[in-house]
Amino acid sequence: MPNHEERAHALLSASSAHRWMRCTPSARLEDEVEVEEGVAAKEGTVAHELCECKLRGLLGEDVEEATKKVKESEFYSPEMERFTQDYADYCYQSMIEENGDIRIEEALDLSAYVPEGFGTADCVIVGEELLHVIDFKYGRGVKVSPVENPQLMLYALGAFNLYSFMQDFKTVRLTIVQPRIDEEPSSWELSIEDLLAFGEEVKKKAEVAFKGEGEFCPEEDTCRFCKVKAVCRARAEKNLALMFLEEQDPRLLSNEELGDILTKCSGFPTWLSDVEECAKDKLLLGEEIKGWKIVEGRSTRVWTDEKEAFKYIVDSEEAKEEELFETVPLTLTKVEKLLGKKRFKPIAEKYVTKSKGKPTLTLESDERPAYNSVETMFNEEGEN
Ligand code: SF4
Incomplete structure (x- = not known):
């Protein structure tokens, strides 16, 4: 094979x-x-x-x-x-x-x-x-x-x-x-x-x-898995060009402009995080990135030997064994993973209810129906 x-x-x-x-x-x-x-x-x-x-x-x-x-x-x-x-x-x-x-x-x-x-x-x-x-x-x-x-x-x-x-x-x-x-x-x-x-x-x-000819197409779904996504000039230029807004009157942005900014900048956070990851990798490899360095992040505390530590606490009567443990039910997602989607389906139909999701901003092209804030308000009032 x-x-x-x-x-x-x-x-x-x-x-x-x-x-x-x-x-x-x-x-x-x-x-x-x-x-x-x-x-x-x-x-x-x-x-x-x-x-x-x-x-x-x-x-x-x-x-x-x-x-x-x-x-x-x-x-x-x-x-x-x-x-x-x-x-x-x-x-x-x-x-x-x-x-x-x-x-x-x-x-x-x-x-x-x-x-x-x-x-x-x-x-x-x-x-x-x-x-x-x-x-x-x-x-x-x-x-x-x-x-x-x-x-x-x-x-x-x-x-x-x-x-x-x-x-x-x-x-x-x-x-x-x-x-x-x-x-x-x-x-x-x-x-x-x-x-x-x-x-x-x-x-x-x-x-x-x-x-290697033709036009660059710096769109998020085109660039997502591209090997040069963090260092591609065309992608950087597209994202950076969006940062310079022409000064216009009135001084406050209109709803139309807000929509334009959100649409144009929707790929910006992903691009910036790709650039950050790339710079981090280069610094860790010993390369220099002008104006930036790597420092040690927040550290976390862990037991060197959890079993021994708990034994010591119980033996020295600092706490009872049952106080050191808690039983936590698995999350719904973990139970689904445990059983598999097919076996989980009839259980979900009987015991799972889905709450209405929080209002989330997304592009108009998103296939989900638009959030109806009026309907939600009436439903919420009815439940009270
Ligand atoms: S990162 Fe650059 S080269 Fe890669 S797909 Fe996007 S625009 Fe094209």
Whole structure:
């Protein structure tokens, strides 16, 4: 079984296509910096390896050795078992329902669309008329949608080129399995014609991106996982330009201006925190950052030996043992994690109530309905 960690990466990787398609100079810039993989990425790699083991196991392959090796990783955790099993079950079930051939960790040549492009799809199911690409995401921060997802569409193009000589594909299904955020996998379908039209679009973008040309696109969802997000001049200029407001009369800002400022500055806190993190890392490495240094933060007190300390307190009758411990119920979230979403659901229906959330400021494009302060006021009055 291949080692996921040691795979080569293309300059224009499928997983970063959403970035280089919008910000075409980003790939060349990212190629100039070395960034150590974070814990979340390492966990993700191990979870993908476990996914592969579980799916191959369902297909009857001997995965004992490979599974043992995955579990030896410091980034393995028992909670991975449930999530990776969900993925394997979904792939296996799809293979049966679609009556297709399953390909696991399929190496795909993407060079017909992207210069020197290649990639590995987690799972591809090759049906007679349906081509199904399934991707596992272990992250729990940002929900990934399959709709117009360029990574999955690139994989679909690679798989189409590989298998279209023997199948008469009509439809492509793209599925994201992200069980730490969503219990149910989410899918999106498109026709082969639409997929091929995307292929033409991606070709043009990839050509520009491969040369490192084109316009920067410093938008928060484009920059979020960019390796140069903290030191990118285009992103800094965009954020800093917002700080200089033209002086206008009247001296107080209008509601329209307040809205404009909030919209324009919504990415500012994230950018500043990225810059701070980057400066901190550089100072810790011994580099100089003009005007800044690292100091020791607030320290916390911990027992050197809690068991011995408690024994001493009880033996010397400073306090009774029961006074030293408290029983605290698990939070609702922890109970849900303990039982799993499926088992927790009927319990939640019976015993959980959800209070109205606090009024929260957000962009108009947010899909949640607007807060109705009048309705809330009447409801609150009715309850009193
Ligand atoms: S930080 Fe944003 S603007 Fe800068 S290169 Fe990366 S994606 Fe482009």
